[in-house]
Amino acid sequence: MVDVPTAPGTSRRGFYLTFIYGLWGLIAAALAAPALLYLLLPPKIRRGSEWIEAADVTQLQPRVPVEVVFRKNRVDGWKITSEKETAWVVKLSDQQTVAFGPQCTHLGCAYHWDEAKSEFLCPCHNSVFAVNGAVISGPAPRPLDRYETKIQDGKLLLGQLRQSTGSKA
Numbered sequence: 001m002v003d004v005p006t007a008p009g010t011s012r013r014g015f016y017l018t019f020i021y022g023l024w025g026l027i028a029a030a031l032a033a034p035a036l037l038y039l040l041l042p043p044k045i046r047r048g049s050e051w052i053e054a055a056d057v058t059q060l061q062p063r064v065p066v067e068v069v070f071r072k073n074r075v076d077g078w079k080i081t082s083e084k085e086t087a088w089v090v091k092l093s094d095q096q097t098v099a100f101g102p103q104c105t106h107l108g109c110a111y112h113w114d115e116a117k118s119e120f121l122c123p124c125h126n127s128v129f130a131v132n133g134a135v136i137s138g139p140a141p142r143p144l145d146r147y148e149t150k151i152q153d154g155k156l157l158l159g160q161l162r163q164s165t166g167s168k169a
């Protein structure tokens, strides 16, 4: 019998080693791919601005604030949570309906509508706001913050809460 010389890597042993290393490589790639995707891809990008239905405009009385409660999604990295939020909605005129953020612009206390005085009152340090959100008195440095709003099919939709500019009157 004559020994046939074989080129390196073409023996049965070489074939098995190549096969085993290849298999290990595939397994390593399968395990590493999800981890790399997790680390390298940015978190879910927040979808544009989210509009949330908050009130039926036809049910609002002129210049009578209504506190509405709605749920809003909050995106924190990969985590999305649904939170309950509130707004004070006021139909100032047939053309203008506004929605105020629920916190006083002084130190963030919850204020309420005083029916008798027709004013928003903050009990913490006695800031007083007019029905249009302007500061009447107290330490509040600026008018009430407002949500972006739009009306669609008679429904009031709320967008992002925007910090008010301006100062007290």
Ligand code: FES
Binding pocket: 104, 105, 106, 107, 108, 109, 122, 123, 124, 125, 126, 127, 138, 139, 140
């Ligand atoms: S938090 Fe409202 S007056 Fe201070």
